[in-house]
Amino acid sequence: MNKLRFSSKRFLLTLMLCACSVILLQNKDLSPNASFSFNIICMLCGLSVCFLLFVPSLIIKRRTGLDFLTVARVKTPSLRLPTAVFYSLYLIFTAEFFLLPYTDMFAKKYYSGVTPCAVALLLVLTCVYAAVKGVNVITRFGIFLFGFAFVTNALMFGGSLGSLDFSLYGFELSGGSGDFWRDSLYFVTPAFIAVLYACLSGATENFRLRQPVFALIFTGVKFALVLFFIFFSLGDYAGKQEYPTFTLSRAARLGSFGGIESFYLALATMSVFMIISLILCAATKSVKRESDVKYVAVFAAIIFSAHICGTYIDSVKEIFTSTGLFVILTAAAALVPLGYVFTGRKSNARKALRNTDMP
Amino acid sequence: MNNSLSEKLSELKADFADSADLTVRVVTLKSVRNIRAAIVTIEGMCDKEQLSQSVINPLMPYDFGMLDGEQAAQRILSSVTASSDVTTFYTKQELITYITSGFAAVIVDGAETMLAAGVQGYSFRGVSEPESEVVQRGSREGFTEPLRVNMSLIRRRIKNPDLVFEQASVGGESRTQIMLCYLQSRTSPKLLGKLRKRLERCDLDSVLASGYLSEYLEDGKTSRLFSGVGISERPDTVCGKLTEGRIAVIVDGTPAVIIVPRLFVEEFQGVDDYSNRTYYAAFIRLTKYLSFFAAVFLPGLYVALAQFHPEYFPTMILIKTSESLAQTPLPVTLEVLAITFVYEIMKEAGLRIPKSLGHAVGIVGALVIGESAVNAGIISSSTLMVVATAAICSYVTSPLYPPVTMLRFIYIVIGGLCGLWGITLAAAVMIISMCSKTSLGVPYMSSLAPFSLRTMRDVFVRADWKTLSKHVIRVQKFKETEAESVE
Numbered sequence: 001m002n003k004l005r006f007s008s009k010r011f012l013l014t015l016m017l018c019a020c021s022v023i024l025l026q027n028k029d030l031s032p033n034a035s036f037s038f039n040i041i042c043m044l045c046g047l048s049v050c051f052l053l054f055v056p057s058l059i060i061k062r063r064t065g066l067d068f069l070t071v072a073r074v075k076t077p078s079l080r081l082p083t084a085v086f087y088s089l090y091l092i093f094t095a096e097f098f099l100l101p102y103t104d105m106f107a108k109k110y111y112s113g114v115t116p117c118a119v120a121l122l123l124v125l126t127c128v129y130a131a132v133k134g135v136n137v138i139t140r141f142g143i144f145l146f147g148f149a150f151v152t153n154a155l156m157f158g159g160s161l162g163s164l165d166f167s168l169y170g171f172e173l174s175g176g177s178g179d180f181w182r183d184s185l186y187f188v189t190p191a192f193i194a195v196l197y198a199c200l201s202g203a204t205e206n207f208r209l210r211q212p213v214f215a216l217i218f219t220g221v222k223f224a225l226v227l228f229f230i231f232f233s234l235g236d237y238a239g240k241q242e243y244p245t246f247t248l249s250r251a252a253r254l255g256s257f258g259g260i261e262s263f264y265l266a267l268a269t270m271s272v273f274m275i276i277s278l279i280l281c282a283a284t285k286s287v288k289r290e291s292d293v294k295y296v297a298v299f300a301a302i303i304f305s306a307h308i309c310g311t312y313i314d315s316v317k318e319i320f321t322s323t324g325l326f327v328i329l330t331a332a333a334a335l336v337p338l339g340y341v342f343t344g345r346k347s348n349a350r351k352a353l354r355n356t357d358m359p
Numbered sequence: 360m361n362n363s364l365s366e367k368l369s370e371l372k373a374d375f376a377d378s379a380d381l382t383v384r385v386v387t388l389k390s391v392r393n394i395r396a397a398i399v400t401i402e403g404m405c406d407k408e409q410l411s412q413s414v415i416n417p418l419m420p421y422d423f424g425m426l427d428g429e430q431a432a433q434r435i436l437s438s439v440t441a442s443s444d445v446t447t448f449y450t451k452q453e454l455i456t457y458i459t460s461g462f463a464a465v466i467v468d469g470a471e472t473m474l475a476a477g478v479q480g481y482s483f484r485g486v487s488e489p490e491s492e493v494v495q496r497g498s499r500e501g502f503t504e505p506l507r508v509n510m511s512l513i514r515r516r517i518k519n520p521d522l523v524f525e526q527a528s529v530g531g532e533s534r535t536q537i538m539l540c541y542l543q544s545r546t547s548p549k550l551l552g553k554l555r556k557r558l559e560r561c562d563l564d565s566v567l568a569s570g571y572l573s574e575y576l577e578d579g580k581t582s583r584l585f586s587g588v589g590i591s592e593r594p595d596t597v598c599g600k601l602t603e604g605r606i607a608v609i610v611d612g613t614p615a616v617i618i619v620p621r622l623f624v625e626e627f628q629g630v631d632d633y634s635n636r637t638y639y640a641a642f643i644r645l646t647k648y649l650s651f652f653a654a655v656f657l658p659g660l661y662v663a664l665a666q667f668h669p670e671y672f673p674t675m676i677l678i679k680t681s682e683s684l685a686q687t688p689l690p691v692t693l694e695v696l697a698i699t700f701v702y703e704i705m706k707e708a709g710l711r712i713p714k715s716l717g718h719a720v721g722i723v724g725a726l727v728i729g730e731s732a733v734n735a736g737i738i739s740s741s742t743l744m745v746v747a748t749a750a751i752c753s754y755v756t757s758p759l760y761p762p763v764t765m766l767r768f769i770y771i772v773i774g775g776l777c778g779l780w781g782i783t784l785a786a787a788v789m790i791i792s793m794c795s796k797t798s799l800g801v802p803y804m805s806s807l808a809p810f811s812l813r814t815m816r817d818v819f820v821r822a823d824w825k826t827l828s829k830h831v832i833r834v835q836k837f838k839e840t841e842a843e844s845v846e
Contacts, residue, residue: 126788
């Protein structure tokens, strides 16, 4: 694939779509005692933390125009192996964090009786194809996905308007400190896009600080809308079931037109497809400078193997789908670039990277 | 070549192996030295009357006096021939090229200089409306086979010295003349350089149609479904593309002119769009996009819904579809595949059958195979309707017919095996593949991905001419174009 730099705006649009997939695959992670308003406050806190986790890689991008992995490779060649190992493992963990709930939802809610591993295998294979084509092509795909997401959300929300039932309870701030931490932690999960940004931002240009801010704002709006309709359209009981967004799409009807869950499933599939493709690109980038089909295939095989373990061994599945662990690892992965922010001044960083070829 | 006329002629005859169509007329010029000259032509390639009037008649009575061979040749060039198109050349290769192109070569004994007079007069099909690109409001002229006629059709529309025709030849044996056509001020020199290099790489023995060359002009693998090389038989379409910075390649002997780079959104633009009212042009564009999606996805979606999600059908349609499908012996996937395949066979037969038999085949196809098969309960009426709708939709964007047909088969199989989920994944792969494609370095999906708001005024809708004329679209200005990196 060509090594042309592409628009930073488009990359952040793609990352925003990835972040929104958290709410698409949302399961029982939100506290059952928390009200809608309480969740919105938690969401604002969570997304603020997400932005803070973005900051180190944004500074590196602004100073050098490169991604964190390239900067780390140039500035600390001796730490190349540990960095590669840590980021590879983190990215595989992230892939599982999305793939396992997706296949689980697929098998439980959509095609009952299908083997989750077969679904994962086909999905990962298609992701290999996308990852080999490169980040630029995946972000181009993101434009089409954005259009499709717009239509799907319009159908989902439009179809739920008829069943809206406002209860005053939803607007009350009900929830304890435990609920606050639990829900805020859940809303920090989109921070994985900060790590993806740190790994892949070297291929973009025209970076502006407002771009990640807008990406997180739009993610927040999408989260708020989904929560609003889950709370006031589905009702308290249905909202607390597994995969309430799926339930919302299934319950939505536009006159006699139903079946919006098929749109939802297509959107979720494409979102997970895009996340895993980007993860494969980032994982390859962590061990090798350029995209290589062999490395992509190896990482895909590891992700699939981990998925088999996660499907058949409950304890492994619990680890892979643990929100707390995911957030801790994400924070660690997003904050590692902070060390490189403080180790050199702006001019030194530019000097060190002057002779570095573009990723 | 040796300056002796007899040696030149014997060499030429040896090269042509005394071919019956090589015509040599040796004459003795009126001069003190009795200089001999030969007029060499290829039978059927030149107009005999024009040859007589512009070359032979002025040559025979002219008194060359004391002039030697070389001086006589220069005199013929300057004062004797009445042809408006006379040129000099010196090599055997040039001699062969000229006479095989319909020129009359004048070889004077003892002269190194040879002359070629343009007296082409072979018969060719006249300028007529291309059947594959019919328009309602627009020119009725279409390209024809001779290269020079096609050049004139373009020149008549762009009366500007900026328009350049650059000659080249391809094909080791056929030595087919091609003409690169572009607007100098609007075309990127890098893009042009890239195209020239690709044409140089063409190692074919013979180039008999523009399709031979198009594979050499593609970026990357030619096995991809969508083509980054456009073809048009309309001079007005080609001129429109030239003004956007594209390059046309006219191949001698074919009315299909190559246009590069070609983008996906162009497949949905037609000449009529620019003549119609903007709202109607927008409606037609949207209809074309919908037709494309229906042609690709409709049979696959039908199979997926009928097999895996019948609950998504509205109740009345579900009842009728279920009844209809229950009476047929084949599973729905096989049924759709079979009908689509039969349709393709009938289409191929229809294209090659004599026109007088066309109606009979149509009746056999529609009544016997279609209606009888439904009545006999071999196929369901709903399946037939879906396949027929998809088939009609595929002709709305006829240049995309080959990829659409292949994709339709793929989606039918995937829809039958994996349902809607499989179709979603396959669609993602298709979009990724299309987004990764480039045409001479320009992203194939330009305007959409990479997204460009400015060029969107001529994608899903067509803005009015006042808006369109404000910012002229140039293909090398599209985002992420590799115009700066020549291979």
